[in-house]
Amino acid sequence: MGCLKYITVILAIFGLELKIKNHIEETGREGVDKKKCKNMLIIRKHHNKGAFLNAGESRQKMVMLLSVLLSIVTTVIFVLTLGQGGHRLLKWGLTLFLGGAYSNTYDRMIRKYVVDYVSFNVPFKWLRRIIFNIGDFCIMIGAMLSVIGYYQG
Numbered sequence: 001m002g003c004l005k006y007i008t009v010i011l012a013i014f015g016l017e018l019k020i021k022n023h024i025e026e027t028g029r030e031g032v033d034k035k036k037c038k039n040m041l042i043i044r045k046h047h048n049k050g051a052f053l054n055a056g057e058s059r060q061k062m063v064m065l066l067s068v069l070l071s072i073v074t075t076v077i078f079v080l081t082l083g084q085g086g087h088r089l090l091k092w093g094l095t096l097f098l099g100g101a102y103s104n105t106y107d108r109m110i111r112k113y114v115v116d117y118v119s120f121n122v123p124f125k126w127l128r129r130i131i132f133n134i135g136d137f138c139i140m141i142g143a144m145l146s147v148i149g150y151y152q153g
Contacts, residue, residue: 003082006095013099014106017135021107021115028117035121042121046131047113053130064108071101089152093145100138 028045035042050057051067078094081087107114116131 006091009095010099013138014102017103017133020134024115024117039121042119043117044119044131046116048116049113067105067108071105074098074101087149090146090149093142093149096138097142097146100135100142103135
């Protein structure tokens with residue numbers, strides 16, 4: 001019963017991302033920005049054919065394969081961790097990581113690109129140009145929590 005909460009969160013992240021990405025695909029137009037949250041967020045449709053910051057864009061199949069392999073390895077680690085007592089921070093980190101990884105891997109396999117849709121309206125132009133999705137944040141936060149949780153445990 002204890003592992004059900006982690007699996008539920010993974011599925012919730014995946015489902016929420018799928019819904020948001022489908023909405024962006026249906027209603028968004030590339031090159032058109034919508035400012036939200038008192039102009040702090042910029043909603044913009046972007047098809048990322050590579051990894052973070054479009055890295056590997058010219059090698060999409062390799063990026064997809066690495067994404068699948070990383071998801072599989074992390075899933076195995078997650079399942080092994082679920083069988084152990086404690087390690088709560090590590091489990092939550094892996095949960096967030098997997099929710100985001102499954103979402104972006106699904107995109108790479110089905111759409112052939114990852115749908116990114118949010119930027120921050122900040123004074124730093126280089127940061128304002130980076131376009132994320134919720135899965136990206138889950139991956140980043142999950143990775144940090146996993147490392148901290150691993151070293152705490």
